[in-house]
Amino acid sequence: MSLAETAHSQTPPAWLALDRLGVLVAIIAAGGLALPFALFRANRIVPGDALGLFAALPMPLALVLLTALVGGFAAALLRWPAAIKLGMGLVVLAVLFVLVGLSASHLTPEGDSFARVSPGAGFWVLAFAFAVLVTDALTRLALRPWQRIVMLLAVTFAMALLLWSGLWTDLSMLKEYANRAQSFWSEARTHLGLAFGSVALATLVGVPLGLVCYKVKSLRASVLSVLNIIQTIPSIALFGLLIAPLAWVGAHVPGAKTIGISGIGATPALLALFAYSLLPIVANTVVGLLGVSPAAIDAARGMGMTRWQRLRAVELPLAFPVILTGIRIVLVQNIGLTTIAALVGGGGFGVFVFQGIGQTAMDLVLLGAVPTVALAFAAAVVLDALVDMTARETRT
Amino acid sequence: MIEIDDVSRLYDGRAVVDQVTLTIQPRTVCVIVGTSGSGKTTLLRMINKLVNPSSGSLRIDGEDIAGIPAYELRRRIGYAIQGHGLFPHRTVAQNIATVPGLLGWDKAKTQTRVDELLELFQLDPVSFRDRLPHQLSGGEQQRVGVARALAARPNILLMDEPYGALDPVIRAKAQDDLLAIQRKLGTTIVLVTHDMEEAIHLGDTIAVMAHGKLLQSAPPAEIIARPASDFVANLIGSSERPFRLLSLSRVGDHVEPGTASGTPVDVTASLRDAYAELLWSARTALPVTRDGQVIGQVTLAALARLAARPQ
Numbered sequence: 139m140s141l142a143e144t145a146h147s148q149t150p151p152a153w154l155a156l157d158r159l160g161v162l163v164a165i166i167a168a169g170g171l172a173l174p175f176a177l178f179r180a181n182r183i184v185p186g187d188a189l190g191l192f193a194a195l196p197m198p199l200a201l202v203l204l205t206a207l208v209g210g211f212a213a214a215l216l217r218w219p220a221a222i223k224l225g226m227g228l229v230v231l232a233v234l235f236v237l238v239g240l241s242a243s244h245l246t247p248e249g250d251s252f253a254r255v256s257p258g259a260g261f262w263v264l265a266f267a268f269a270v271l272v273t274d275a276l277t278r279l280a281l282r283p284w285q286r287i288v289m290l291l292a293v294t295f296a297m298a299l300l301l302w303s304g305l306w307t308d309l310s311m312l313k314e315y316a317n318r319a320q321s322f323w324s325e326a327r328t329h330l331g332l333a334f335g336s337v338a339l340a341t342l343v344g345v346p347l348g349l350v351c352y353k354v355k356s357l358r359a360s361v362l363s364v365l366n367i368i369q370t371i372p373s374i375a376l377f378g379l380l381i382a383p384l385a386w387v388g389a390h391v392p393g394a395k396t397i398g399i400s401g402i403g404a405t406p407a408l409l410a411l412f413a414y415s416l417l418p419i420v421a422n423t424v425v426g427l428l429g430v431s432p433a434a435i436d437a438a439r440g441m442g443m444t445r446w447q448r449l450r451a452v453e454l455p456l457a458f459p460v461i462l463t464g465i466r467i468v469l470v471q472n473i474g475l476t477t478i479a480a481l482v483g484g485g486g487f488g489v490f491v492f493q494g495i496g497q498t499a500m501d502l503v504l505l506g507a508v509p510t511v512a513l514a515f516a517a518a519v520v521l522d523a524l525v526d527m528t529a530r531e532t533r534t
Numbered sequence: 535m536i537e538i539d540d541v542s543r544l545y546d547g548r549a550v551v552d553q554v555t556l557t558i559q560p561r562t563v564c565v566i567v568g569t570s571g572s573g574k575t576t577l578l579r580m581i582n583k584l585v586n587p588s589s590g591s592l593r594i595d596g597e598d599i600a601g602i603p604a605y606e607l608r609r610r611i612g613y614a615i616q617g618h619g620l621f622p623h624r625t626v627a628q629n630i631a632t633v634p635g636l637l638g639w640d641k642a643k644t645q646t647r648v649d650e651l652l653e654l655f656q657l658d659p660v661s662f663r664d665r666l667p668h669q670l671s672g673g674e675q676q677r678v679g680v681a682r683a684l685a686a687r688p689n690i691l692l693m694d695e696p697y698g699a700l701d702p703v704i705r706a707k708a709q710d711d712l713l714a715i716q717r718k719l720g721t722t723i724v725l726v727t728h729d730m731e732e733a734i735h736l737g738d739t740i741a742v743m744a745h746g747k748l749l750q751s752a753p754p755a756e757i758i759a760r761p762a763s764d765f766v767a768n769l770i771g772s773s774e775r776p777f778r779l780l781s782l783s784r785v786g787d788h789v790e791p792g793t794a795s796g797t798p799v800d801v802t803a804s805l806r807d808a809y810a811e812l813l814w815s816a817r818t819a820l821p822v823t824r825d826g827q828v829i830g831q832v833t834l835a836a837l838a839r840l841a842a843r844p845q
Contacts, residue, residue: 440615442608
């Protein structure tokens, strides 16, 4: 018997071959299945009871979840096409999300407004496992940039539908929301304003600064090392360090107070976020410009473009994808960092996180943390797609 | 006419171009040849002020270029470089339209010119106009690079190792196309190369440079027959001399009466090709054809005479 035949006789058929990442997903998911699916508490701060799948859900619904999970395990473990893995992963996630809401309605006694039901560790682990499966399938499908944005829009729409339908109304996170609906949206506006505003400011300052560093070699090393040092200051310290000087400016510079400059509040938060954003934007601008093909620059000079024409028509457009990558890095970073702004009275989703920690109300922490993570994720997807779209046009 | 008059360029006190004087006649091809570090590219780049001379002067059609703003001068002179230097984010048409755009040509005129040039370089305007450079082959990119350099009908075209990145087959074709276009448009071409073969093939004049100095400037036949120094002779390659000499003439100029047998050779072929065919087929004479009609023969004896060192 030849070697090839031996190998053949010992290999299982192609459709039965195991997927390595899928095995990991399945192990994690199996762990999730063993953990409690939901937590029930008599009120928002007492320790709760952990409930398994069959205790948390009426029997028929538990069976629905188990059926979906069997399909999910198969899609994860076997080497099926990525599109099927993606579809099954999304189905499992959808079932999980709908059922956790139904579980809350099932567990909350009629008319009891103090009882709290929140997703248990089992739910989070299962959701994580199948999110990994979905992400892996998306990577394998190598979707075009606009297809990724469409996927994001579809998921956002599905989540909005889920929230609007009232399926989740009995979940404790949504009960925390119901108590704070108004401040939630105003903090959301503050959060977005701080994150996007600081990135916009940093882009307005950082790109020209990067340009100067690119043109003036002697300046490059010193500017970049100063920005590097700023980047190493711990974020809480930087927010705190700005209080004293800004309070002084607010008190002594005429007109500063009227435009909102003071030791605490949004100004120090915005300044700190701005300072953190500068290094990646300046550095990426310099690197992007240095990466422009020397032949293209020589040709531009040789054909009689002036310095500004060269910059506008050749250097900046060719460096753009790298500059945009810098903006993507700081936008995602700042959406997360803005949570800390609440510590200096800057507002944003951090307000709920720190209130929640103070009251040991984890659901309140989640009310601040989950939208932050979702925003950062969405910003990353959109900007990655934009970077890919622009890079496609400028490659040599 | 380009007059380079006692021009030097110093970098840190070292002369990269050292007192070069060279006159390039209008409507001719001048090839500057030399090893790397000979200063040939620096000399070329002084013609469109990409490098300014430390001393000496350059005149174009009698006008000193020191008095012309650099960007204005460059828009009047075509410039094509190794690795084509196309703008990767712009289409073929946009690339070619660069200088017309800088000169403020209107849209219709520019578009007509772009299509005209694409046709001149045997690239179908409809299918090439909107492609990006990375969607072209190396040879196509190079042709677009030269088309772009010629867009605003410059009288002078500077080329810095334009064929360095091409494989030999495409390079030979590109060289022949360039000569045909030069004959048609009457452009003065200054081309830099390190390849003596290319210099002999393309140049009406060859200027040999080493260590910043111009060693010799003469027509190819004279460079081959009477190299000014051992360095020039070495660059030509002593064992190559007879063949290089033969490569300069066409069969058509040396047809003798008589009839030979076997595969014929066309009048447009070089004597070198005819010689190779004679040796390979072990014949002493080849029939010569023009438009398919036999008009005479070319003989081994005659070629041997022509390949000998001219007196």
